[in-house]
Amino acid sequence: MIGHYASRTLDLIDRAIDALAAVILMAITAVVFLNAVGRYFLSFNLMGAEEGARLLMVTLCFLGAYTLLRRGGHISVDVVTLLAPAGVLRVLRGLIGVLIVCVMGYLAWYSWQLVSYSAGTGQRSTTLPVPRYFFFLPTAIGATLSTVAGVEMVIRAVTDTLRPLASAVQTQPGPDIPDREIPPTDRKA
Numbered sequence: 001m002i003g004h005y006a007s008r009t010l011d012l013i014d015r016a017i018d019a020l021a022a023v024i025l026m027a028i029t030a031v032v033f034l035n036a037v038g039r040y041f042l043s044f045n046l047m048g049a050e051e052g053a054r055l056l057m058v059t060l061c062f063l064g065a066y067t068l069l070r071r072g073g074h075i076s077v078d079v080v081t082l083l084a085p086a087g088v089l090r091v092l093r094g095l096i097g098v099l100i101v102c103v104m105g106y107l108a109w110y111s112w113q114l115v116s117y118s119a120g121t122g123q124r125s126t127t128l129p130v131p132r133y134f135f136f137l138p139t140a141i142g143a144t145l146s147t148v149a150g151v152e153m154v155i156r157a158v159t160d161t162l163r164p165l166a167s168a169v170q171t172q173p174g175p176d177i178p179d180r181e182i183p184p185t186d187r188k189a
Contacts, residue, residue, distance in 0.1 A: 010152065013145070014070055017063045028056045048127035055128070055135055062142025069100065069149040072163060094157030100150030104143045111140035 035049035068074050081089060114136045123132035156162045 007152065010070065010148070014067050017067050021060055021064055021067075024056050024060045028053050028060070031056070048125070048129075051125060051127050055130075055138075058135065059138035059142075062138045063145070066142050066145040066149055069146050070152070090157050090160060090162060093162055094154055097150045097153030097157055101147055101154065104146040104150060108140060108143035108147050111136055111143055115140050 031046065031049050031053050035046045035053075038044045038046060065074075080092070084092065115133045118133035118136055119131065121132075124130070125132055125134070153162070
């Protein structure tokens with residue numbers, strides 16, 4: 001029961017991050033476009049545009065990495081996932097979850113230390129009027145959420161409640177992907 005509520009909470013976080021990612025992508029596009037138009041046609045630069053676009057891109061990447069982990073959308077070897085028996089695939093995905101927990105947990109721990117140190121020194125960004133730790137915060141948040149996604153993957157592997165992988169789902173005919181019929185002219189008699 002607790003796992004159900006935790007999974008639903010993570011689903012809500014996913015939706016919020018998806019909406020935030022759309023806004024961030026539009027903001028990056030607008031900032032870069034306005035800076036280019038200003039520089040080449042109006043002879044002015046937006047102060048901090050490049051640094052702001054970089055901050056938004058880092059945020060987009062680390063939050064997007066988390067949502068892809070939850071959806072199973074990262075790069076994988078499809079041949080293995082299609083040919084491996086269900087039990088072997090479950091063990092492999094559980095081991096991948098353990099690896100995610102180790103790597104992203106370390107990154108989260110180190111990133112939070114960097115955020116803490118940077119916030120403690122009171123450093124400011126060179127061109128944007130924001131504290132310097134804002135540049136490390138997306139990494140810390142994204143790595144923490146990715147660690148949680150890895151823990152969820154391990155728990156789901158142990159309890160045999162893993163969600164189907166995106167690539168495996170797309171290869172199976174279903175309501176979204178109907179069976180293709182062979183046209184009558186191509187049938188052999």
